[in-house]
Structures are given as C-alpha cells and as structure tokens.
Amino acid sequence: MITKKPILMIALAAVVAVGGFALALNNSPANAGKSLMLGLGNKAPVSMPVNYAPEAKATKAGMAMLEELDSTFAGISEQASLGVVSIQSGQGASGSGFVYRTDGWIVTNDHVVGNSDTVQVALPDGRTVPGKVIKSGDAQIDLAVVKIDADGLTALPLADSNLVRVGQFTIAVGSPFGLDDTVTVGHVSALGRGSTVNDPNSMTARGYSGLIQTDASINPGNSGGPLLNIHGEVIGVNSTIVSTTAASAGIGFSIPSNVVRAVADELIETGKFDRGVLGAFIRELKPIEKTEFKAPGGAMIDDVVAGTPAAEAGLVAKDVIVSLNGKEVPTELALRIKLYEASPGQSVQVGYIRDGVRKQTSLKLAEPEQPQQLGMMGQPGQGNMQEFPFDRLFGDQGQAPQMPDGPVRLGLGVREVDATLRSQFKLPAESKGVVVMSIDENSFGAQVGAKQGDLLVELNGEAVTKVGDLRTILEDVNWGDRVTVVLERFEDGKMSRLTQTRRIR
Incomplete structure (x- = not known):
C-alpha cells in the first residue's frame, strides 16, 4: 500500500x-x-x-454598478485619510486619531495616550507636531482629545449613530502595526455591545457599553481611528477587539459617534469630563420586554445599589427608565449620553414605567467611582486592547526555564469586588476578595485553573481583600518559589473552593 x-x-x-x-x-x-x-x-x-460552462458575461449595467461602488469606496478612503492621524505616546504606545475640529482638536482613545500629558501627532501631509492631551479620567469613557498647533487640517464629520443599522457598510482607517493610512472594509455586525476590558496602560478595567461591532479588520494601532459609513461620516471610534492572537479575528468594537460628540465637546469646552450617576445597573430592553412592560423603549433597571440616588428615589429592579428631565430616552445608550451630559450634584426628573404605569421621581445625581487599579498586569502594549494583553510566562513542563526579570506576577487581571462585579458575576452580597477579570495564557493563574469571575481570597495563607494585599504578599515571593492560592467559584448558586500550589515562573 x-x-x-x-x-x-x-x-x-x-x-x-x-x-x-x-x-x-x-x-x-x-x-x-x-x-x-x-x-x-x-x-x-x-x-x-464534456459539458462546457457558458462564457461569463458582465452586463453593462452590472459593471457600471460595480465601478460606481469601487469608485465610491476609493473616494471615501482618500477623503477620510486627509483627516486621520497617527499618535505616539511617551509610554511607547501608538495608535490613531482623527481631526475633530479644524482649529487643532484631535479625537482618540484614552488608552492610546495612556498617562502621557503630551504626544507626537503625525499628520497626513508628513508633518509631526506635539500635542497636549486632555483625558476623560473615567474608566467608563475611553476617549481623549489632543490639541495641536497646526493649520490646513481636514476635519471628519460625525454621523448620528442612532441611525446606524446592522448590515451597513463600514470603513476603518488607521495605523495598524504602525502602517499609516490603512483602510479596511466590512459591515456593522451588531449594535449595543458591552464588555469590561483590562487596560495595561492605565492599569484599570475599562467598561464599555453601546458599542458598534464590525467585521472590518481592526488591529493593534487602529485604536482611536474612525469607523466610517458610506458617506464618509464617523459613526464610531475604533477601540477594542476580541482576539486570542492580539490581531483581528473579525470582531472589533467602536464607541458610537453620539458618545464621542458628547464627551469631546465637554473636554474641549471645560478641559475635563464629569458625568452624573444614578446608582443603578441598566441595560437595553429586549423586544419581548417592550410588550411585557408596556414600554416603547428606554433602559431596563436590573438592580439598584443601596444608598445611591436611585435607591433613595424609590427606583427598583424591573423599572424601565423612559425619560430624563422630560426628554425621552428610547435606548439604554440614549440614557447614558444624557447622564454624560449631566453633572454630579445635579437634580433631575426621572420618568419610568412600573407595572405598565408611567411614573416620575426626582433625584440628585452622584459622582462616579474612581477607577481602581488592577494588580499583576503586564507592560503597556501597542495601543489596542485585547482579551489577553498580559505577558506570557512559562509552564511547568520540560526543562527549567530562565526566570523572568522584574516583580513577580500571577498573570491575572484582578479588581476589588464591588456592587458592579457582584451583579455581573452573581457573587453573594457578603463576598470579599479580589475578582479575577482575565487570565494570561500559560501564566501561573492559568496553571492553577483560575476563571473569570473567581474570587481570589488567599495567597500563601494570607487573606486577600484588596489589590494592595496581593502586592504586599508578592513582595516576599521570588520567581521560582512555590505559591499557594485559594479561589472561590460561584456557579448555579453553589460555591466551590479551589486550593492550588504551584511554582511561579
């Protein structure tokens, strides 16, 4: 054979x-x-x-349509490239941005500029100029503006992101991997996406909501660049991807242009950004819920945090917020934008539907919580945030590896437990510890079987209740030492306790 x-x-x-x-x-x-x-x-x-295939013939009408489509995409790309810039921060991170106003205002992602106060901005005509950074300072708002002193700028217009529909064409322009003026084409894959992503530049967990999902290729370096419609208007700012390879897997996300407009205008006008907080977990209404709760639209309250303005105003879970200060909010994102435009301490009238009956209450908005730093994260990356942005460590198999330099890391992205995480991961009200947000492939955390949502409660026999506890304990640990970790996992209403000891490499 x-x-x-x-x-x-x-x-x-x-x-x-x-x-x-x-x-x-x-x-x-x-x-x-x-x-x-x-x-x-x-x-x-x-x-x-033998059956011969008929000769392929392109009709004049068909070719004319294709030529028009081809010319349209080329024209949009050429015009948009005049308003797209590359940004280099002092932390070694790079990304993209676009001209928002011709008087020198650039929009980009907060995670692109990182902790830098100044950046270098490469313009389409070949000039490189310094830029002053104004950050949002809010982990829920991954946007920043940069002021440059330059003339001859071409600004890109913003579309109304409320009009974006699934299936429409999208065009992403930016500098993936430092390749300026890169254009990719795709579609709007979905709307209203949300997630929490670890940012190694700011050492915080960033929250996203109302994102536009696209299959236009988005790679490291695209962050901060525009996502366009077929009219050449910005419908979103490319911000994050889902990928296990740190490159495009056809799932990218953009912050909607209506959010960009509200945040950028405030940063430019006041030099800072603040927003009002209700103290409630809100989400988009499902189609069936619109019928069930007799609500045409709005934002569903999933839970209310005790002691917050929402709780004191009598709002409860399953209330549907439909207006703020007399203005209708047809979607969850519309409500969030209204809150972005409001300020802490401002009194507002909240219209809501409970049991099919429209009601109203008043409350005074609170301040957002300060972003908490994550522990044991890797070094800053190249600008695009991914699912696994941390350093890769060696496993226990094969020959003894050379030990890494620098502080000992668990390979875990963690965050102190709070009301948001209790709700997200269905943790008990009395739960203590730090919540595992992400796990670096091949790291100590991966080897001990940690999962997103686990509570890390002990390390080397010492209790862990905050991120600072981990840092203190790890100060006495060296690469190559054996480390014992205790995790609590809550699934289907049951708690399991996992204790693992491994050599940290």
Missing part, C-alpha cells in the same frame, strides 16, 4: 494534465456537447461526456 499510493496520485495528475490539454484543443463551439476521448497507455480509449 505504501508504494501504490504515490503511483495512483501520479496517474491522477497525468489524467488531469492530459484532460487539460485535450480541453485546450477541443474547446470550440463546434465540439460543444461532444464526448472527449482519452487514451491511457495501451488501454482502449475512454469516452467522457
């Missing part, structure tokens, strides 16, 4: 070659529909019926 297989393959290849030659000789209208005669060695000729 071993000797016959290659002979068979050669024979088949020969048939293909002879057949191709015969088709070349016989492919004429006179021979259409006739049999093809193949002679193989001393064997009798074999008759094979």
Whole structure:
C-alpha cells in the first residue's frame, strides 16, 4: 500500500494534465456537447461526456454598478485619510486619531495616550507636531482629545449613530502595526455591545457599553481611528477587539459617534469630563420586554445599589427608565449620553414605567467611582486592547526555564469586588476578595485553573481583600518559589473552593 499510493496520485495528475490539454484543443463551439476521448497507455480509449460552462458575461449595467461602488469606496478612503492621524505616546504606545475640529482638536482613545500629558501627532501631509492631551479620567469613557498647533487640517464629520443599522457598510482607517493610512472594509455586525476590558496602560478595567461591532479588520494601532459609513461620516471610534492572537479575528468594537460628540465637546469646552450617576445597573430592553412592560423603549433597571440616588428615589429592579428631565430616552445608550451630559450634584426628573404605569421621581445625581487599579498586569502594549494583553510566562513542563526579570506576577487581571462585579458575576452580597477579570495564557493563574469571575481570597495563607494585599504578599515571593492560592467559584448558586500550589515562573 505504501508504494501504490504515490503511483495512483501520479496517474491522477497525468489524467488531469492530459484532460487539460485535450480541453485546450477541443474547446470550440463546434465540439460543444461532444464526448472527449482519452487514451491511457495501451488501454482502449475512454469516452467522457464534456459539458462546457457558458462564457461569463458582465452586463453593462452590472459593471457600471460595480465601478460606481469601487469608485465610491476609493473616494471615501482618500477623503477620510486627509483627516486621520497617527499618535505616539511617551509610554511607547501608538495608535490613531482623527481631526475633530479644524482649529487643532484631535479625537482618540484614552488608552492610546495612556498617562502621557503630551504626544507626537503625525499628520497626513508628513508633518509631526506635539500635542497636549486632555483625558476623560473615567474608566467608563475611553476617549481623549489632543490639541495641536497646526493649520490646513481636514476635519471628519460625525454621523448620528442612532441611525446606524446592522448590515451597513463600514470603513476603518488607521495605523495598524504602525502602517499609516490603512483602510479596511466590512459591515456593522451588531449594535449595543458591552464588555469590561483590562487596560495595561492605565492599569484599570475599562467598561464599555453601546458599542458598534464590525467585521472590518481592526488591529493593534487602529485604536482611536474612525469607523466610517458610506458617506464618509464617523459613526464610531475604533477601540477594542476580541482576539486570542492580539490581531483581528473579525470582531472589533467602536464607541458610537453620539458618545464621542458628547464627551469631546465637554473636554474641549471645560478641559475635563464629569458625568452624573444614578446608582443603578441598566441595560437595553429586549423586544419581548417592550410588550411585557408596556414600554416603547428606554433602559431596563436590573438592580439598584443601596444608598445611591436611585435607591433613595424609590427606583427598583424591573423599572424601565423612559425619560430624563422630560426628554425621552428610547435606548439604554440614549440614557447614558444624557447622564454624560449631566453633572454630579445635579437634580433631575426621572420618568419610568412600573407595572405598565408611567411614573416620575426626582433625584440628585452622584459622582462616579474612581477607577481602581488592577494588580499583576503586564507592560503597556501597542495601543489596542485585547482579551489577553498580559505577558506570557512559562509552564511547568520540560526543562527549567530562565526566570523572568522584574516583580513577580500571577498573570491575572484582578479588581476589588464591588456592587458592579457582584451583579455581573452573581457573587453573594457578603463576598470579599479580589475578582479575577482575565487570565494570561500559560501564566501561573492559568496553571492553577483560575476563571473569570473567581474570587481570589488567599495567597500563601494570607487573606486577600484588596489589590494592595496581593502586592504586599508578592513582595516576599521570588520567581521560582512555590505559591499557594485559594479561589472561590460561584456557579448555579453553589460555591466551590479551589486550593492550588504551584511554582511561579
């Protein structure tokens, strides 16, 4: 069998070659529909019926449509590139941005500029100019503006992101991997996406809501660049991706332009950003809930945090907020934008529906919580945030590896437990510890079986109730030491306790 297989393959290849030659000789209208005669060695000729595919013809109307589409995309790309910039921060991170106003205002992601107060901005005409950074300072708002002193700028117009529909064309422009003026094309894959992503630049967990999902290729370096519609208008700012390879997997996310407009205008006008907080967990209404709760739209309250303005105003879970200060909020994102435009301490009227009856209450908005730093994270990356942005460490298999330099890291992104995380991961009200937000592949955290949502409660026999406890304990740990970790996992209303000891490498 071993000797016959290659002979068979050669024979088949020969048939293909002879057949191709015969088709070349016989492919004429006179021979259409006739049999093809193949002679193989001393064997009798074999008759094979041949059906020729009809000649492909492009209609003038079809070609004209394709040419118009081709020209449209090329024109949009050329015009948009005049307003897209590359940004280099002092932390080694790089990304993209776009001209928001011709008087020198650039919009980008907060995680692109990181902790830098100044950045270098590369303009489309080849100039590189310094820029002053104004950050949002809010982990829920991954936006920043940069002021440059330059003339001859081309600003990109912003669309109304409320009008964006699934299936529409999208065009992403930016500098992935430092390749300026890169254009990719795709579609709007979904709307209203939300997630929490660890940012190694700011050492915080960033929260996102109302994102536009696209399959236009977005890679490291695209962050801060525009996502455009077929009119060349900005519908979003490319911000994050879902990927296990740190490159595009066809799932990218952009902050909607209506959010960008509200945040950028405030940063430019006041030099800072603040927002009002209700103290309630809100989400988009499902279609069936609109009928069930007799609500045309709005934001569903999933839970209310005790002691917050929402709780004191009498709002409860399953209330549907439909207006703020008399203005309708048809979606969760619309409510969030209204809150972005409000300030802490401001009194507002909240219209809501409970049990099919429209009601109203008043409350005074609170301040957002300060972003908490994550522990044990890797070094800053190249600008795009991914699912696993941390350093990779060696496992226990094979030869003893060379130990890493620098402080000992668990390979875990963690965050102190709070009301938001209790709700997100269904943790008990009395739960204590730090919540595992992400796990670095091949790290100590991965080797001990940590999962997102686990509570890390002990390390080397010492209780962990805050991120600072981890840092203190790890100060006495060296690479190569054996480390014991205790995790609590809550699934289906049950708690399991996992204790693991491994050498940290």
